[in-house]
Amino acid sequence: PAPDLCMDVKWFYEPTKTLMEEERAALLVVVREKLKMICETNPELAKSMDVSQLHRLTTEVDNAECAVLRKELEQKSAKIVDLEMQVRMLQRGHAPLQEAPRSGPPSAATERMIDMLEEQLSKVRSDFQIRDMEYRKVLREAECAVSERDELADFIKQENAQRLLAQQELEKV
Numbered sequence: 001p002a003p004d005l006c007m008d009v010k011w012f013y014e015p016t017k018t019l020m021e022e023e024r025a026a027l028l029v030v031v032r033e034k035l036k037m038i039c040e041t042n043p044e045l046a047k048s049m050d051v052s053q054l055h056r057l058t059t060e061v062d063n064a065e066c067a068v069l070r071k072e073l074e075q076k077s078a079k080i081v082d083l084e085m086q087v088r089m090l091q092r093g094h095a096p097l098q099e100a101p102r103s104g105p106p107s108a109a110t111e112r113m114i115d116m117l118e119e120q121l122s123k124v125r126s127d128f129q130i131r132d133m134e135y136r137k138v139l140r141e142a143e144c145a146v147s148e149r150d151e152l153a154d155f156i157k158q159e160n161a162q163r164l165l166a167q168q169e170l171e172k173v
Contacts (some may be wrong), residue, residue, distance in 0.1 A: 055149045062142040069135040076128045083121040090114050 016024055090113060 058078065058142075058145045058149070062138060064160070065138050066135065069131055069138065073131050073135065076124055076131060080121065080124045080128060083117055084122060087117050087121060090117065128135065
């Protein structure tokens with residue numbers, strides 16, 4: 001195969017095993033209809049493959065996943081900004097206490113609050129990095145799917161051209 005071909009075959013996992021019987025039956029109906037749409041047969045023409053149906057479905061699913069990840073990313077970014085602001089406010093509020101020796105160190109409650117906010121900020125940053133990696137993974141998978149679709153479309157065009165040539169040769173004979 002081509003070096004840039006995405007080989008994302010999962011041999012160890014059968015997704016339909018996680019479904020209940022009713023869900024599996026519904027999935028079968030949906031897949032059967034999609035395959036009918038992709039492998040249309042027109043009696044006036046030769047059989048053809050309409051991979052645009054598959055591409056459209058792939059694009060819709062990828063776009064929905066990207067939209068969800070973008071929304072989560074925006075929420076996490078807003079939370080990071082909010083927590084950073086809270087940390088800065090607490091630090092500014094205690095800066096005079098640290099400078100003035102007679103006031104003493106910040107109270108234990110204040111220290112716990114700062115520690116808690118810093119911990120929350122760390123968790124939000126971690127979540128943000130995870131969501132960012134997931135988003136990038138979805139983008140790579142989408143690029144892979146587009147590449148596969150283009151290769152399949154080219155292959156189908158070649159097959160149709162060869163079939164047409166064969167039909168023309170048969171008509172000559």
